[in-house]
Amino acid sequence: MTVNVRDLRPDDPTDVEAFARVRHLALPYILWTPDAILHNLAHTPAEARFRSLVAEEEGEVIGTAQVHLAHESPEPGQGMLNIYVRPDRVHRGAGTHLVHAAERHLTDHGATKLLAWVLDEPANRAFAERHGYRPSRSAHFLRLDLTTGTLPPPQSPPPGVELRSAADLADDPRPLFELDAETASDEPSDVDTELTDYQAWIEQTWNHPCFDRELTTIAFVEGRPAAFSIAYTDGPTGRYATAMTGTARAHRGRGLAKLAKNDSLHRARAAGFREAHTGNDTDNGPMLAINKWFGYEIVASEVRYVRELG
Structure with a gap:
């Protein structure tokens, strides 16, 4: 059977749903x-040269790729490719x-430098290495069951700290952008990030x-965002995910990130969400400790693979 690769057809709902299904299965x-x-x-900026590709076999989408340049990095020439094939359609060349x-x-x-996340499983790692990639840093996927009642109790903010949702910033979200930019630049990674384009x-x-403004919690200190936990949700499946949690440098060490995330998780559970997902770089000890306190469990890991082009 022949496998061919083409661009995703964004105007074809069946094609987009097939792409999403392969990603979810993998x-x-x-x-x-x-x-x-x-x-x-x-909405990915043009300078990223972003493409979504599918591998098709006899009309069935069996593999996917998201491909782009690291346009938010100060280091030019870095390319990102994340390849996922349906687990029941491997070994077909997709x-x-x-x-x-x-x-x-x-x-x-x-x-001139290619980077890909690969699930930390022998077959996946061997595949990357056969194509000339070498392992770099690693990260964990974590899951928290929101139905078991093991979530730590709600915490009251200390004096001078106010918890609000991102929805409260609907008229002017720039303060959240500025906080996100500061924390993203400090996040452990092998690709530096600089968020400078507000629009x-x-x-x-x-x-x-997927950005849920109502469930995203921001801790304000003296009227300015000091820590936050950004929530993504998928209503039909009842799943909630933390996209980013961080604290401004001037306010670290006060437990504000834990406070914001705890508030968001409790409100997610009250809204009927059954499970929470997140991911952490294995070098991000403080965030891993916070998530262990919440009761998250590691469910899988991935490894960043890198190929330097001569």
């Missing part, structure tokens, strides 16, 4: 919705075809279809 720890997939295609198509696209646009952030993050 990586069920992240929220994949058709709306979110279309949003990324429509992954290899997607890798080759993704690499051609990235190198055509100047990439791009509005389009990509603030208007993301």
